[in-house]
Amino acid sequence: MDTVYQIGELESFLIALSVLFIGRIICHYVALLKKYNIPEPIVGGLVVAIIITLLKLQGIELRFSLPLQDTFMLMFFSTIGLAANYKLLMKGGAKVFVFLGIASVYIILQNGLGVILASSLGLEPLMGLFAGSITLSGGHGTGAAWSQIFAEEYHMPTLEFAMAAATFGLVMGGIIGGPVGERLIKKNQLESPFSKGKDHHKTHPDLVTYSRKEEDLVTPTTVIEILFLMLVCVVLAKFAKQIETDLAFTWLKMPDFVYALFFGVVIANTSELSGRYHVNAECVDLLGTLSLSLFLSMTLMSLRLWEIFDLALPLLIILLCQTLMLALFASYVSYRFMGRDYDAAVIAGGHCGFGLGATPTAVMNMSALVSRNGPSPQAFMVVPIVGAFFIDIVNLIVLQVYIGLLT
Numbered sequence: 001m002d003t004v005y006q007i008g009e010l011e012s013f014l015i016a017l018s019v020l021f022i023g024r025i026i027c028h029y030v031a032l033l034k035k036y037n038i039p040e041p042i043v044g045g046l047v048v049a050i051i052i053t054l055l056k057l058q059g060i061e062l063r064f065s066l067p068l069q070d071t072f073m074l075m076f077f078s079t080i081g082l083a084a085n086y087k088l089l090m091k092g093g094a095k096v097f098v099f100l101g102i103a104s105v106y107i108i109l110q111n112g113l114g115v116i117l118a119s120s121l122g123l124e125p126l127m128g129l130f131a132g133s134i135t136l137s138g139g140h141g142t143g144a145a146w147s148q149i150f151a152e153e154y155h156m157p158t159l160e161f162a163m164a165a166a167t168f169g170l171v172m173g174g175i176i177g178g179p180v181g182e183r184l185i186k187k188n189q190l191e192s193p194f195s196k197g198k199d200h201h202k203t204h205p206d207l208v209t210y211s212r213k214e215e216d217l218v219t220p221t222t223v224i225e226i227l228f229l230m231l232v233c234v235v236l237a238k239f240a241k242q243i244e245t246d247l248a249f250t251w252l253k254m255p256d257f258v259y260a261l262f263f264g265v266v267i268a269n270t271s272e273l274s275g276r277y278h279v280n281a282e283c284v285d286l287l288g289t290l291s292l293s294l295f296l297s298m299t300l301m302s303l304r305l306w307e308i309f310d311l312a313l314p315l316l317i318i319l320l321c322q323t324l325m326l327a328l329f330a331s332y333v334s335y336r337f338m339g340r341d342y343d344a345a346v347i348a349g350g351h352c353g354f355g356l357g358a359t360p361t362a363v364m365n366m367s368a369l370v371s372r373n374g375p376s377p378q379a380f381m382v383v384p385i386v387g388a389f390f391i392d393i394v395n396l397i398v399l400q401v402y403i404g405l406l407t
Helices: 009-029 031-035 040-057 069-082 086-120 139-153 159-187 220-246 256-274 281-301 313-337 342-356 359-373 377-406
Strands: 003-006 060-063
Touching: 009 031, 009 040, 009 281, 040 060, 040 159, 040 281, 040 359, 069 220, 069 256, 069 281, 069 359, 069 377, 086 313, 086 342, 086 377, 139 159, 139 377, 159 313, 159 342, 159 359, 220 256, 220 281, 281 359, 313 342, 342 359, 342 377, 359 377
Parallel strands: 003 060
Antiparallel strands: none
16 A cells, blocks of 8 residues: 655645756756757656656655646636737637637547547447547546546446546647657748747737747736736636536536636737736736746646556557657648748647647647747637637537447
């Protein structure tokens, strides 16, 4: 029986910060990681997760107390909304629907590959959906929800299978996104329309880069103002989610971070149109990057990697094939149909993130790319909107069609 140690909230938060430092140091000294923009939270988080797994194998289990993990996620998505003034929305509007079409096609292919390989490897064809868009495009939450449905309606225990697949996808989505995007940028000699560097706010004060290298000129007053707006979005998002739950809107089922993004858009555009208040882009940039980094470090350090050890060989084969297919799809389809430019390359890197993991992973991939190659506001507008909201609706429809065909 394992000896369980519960790590306190303050100590857990300190370890989460340490994850970022560990990732930064390793990426700085390992040229391959630096060359292909492997995100620092992925590297640091995996190191800590491996250490925790080794302790688990010795009969020692560490459990972290991270009550602010989800809050940091909501704070980050609120900054996506706060950065989305109507001028940028008008510029990126058409690309949102183009990318939605591309991502929808991929979900169909993703489930098709999962079902075909599951059948070929002797598994129940429905299990292929759990190695498809249920977990890879849907994430842990969607995987857990569908596991409950399958247990009740089809008497199929799938929870461990789903959690292992989602964990694998989260890691691989963060690993392949940077190399895919970087390869496209270098191969096609692409450049950001805002150029490289770390002083974009001097020439483009309204630009939100989500670059860790950006030099942000902020004041305590502006930081407090933006932090206040972010927390307003977080509180309203939780309130809206609670109303959705209380009123049993089963047809809606929107993640709470979609509400945070929505309220951010409302606040940003209301203030822009009124002319009475201007949302400080540098503070949004700074606090958004900070929130994302902390959320991802907490997520990655909490991975239960030993669940992957229990993966049956057929599932591992399916997931590796899914990873290869997404890398090729993002490189040759997402990139081409999104315009074959710098923004398209960054979007392709982001597609690897939420096609295998989750929307925050997609943003992390893009953040690593823009930190090195220059801003891409369009990518940060298109990918989160599709990955955070629209793709969940498409995923639900596609899954219902596949289940209907297979049962």
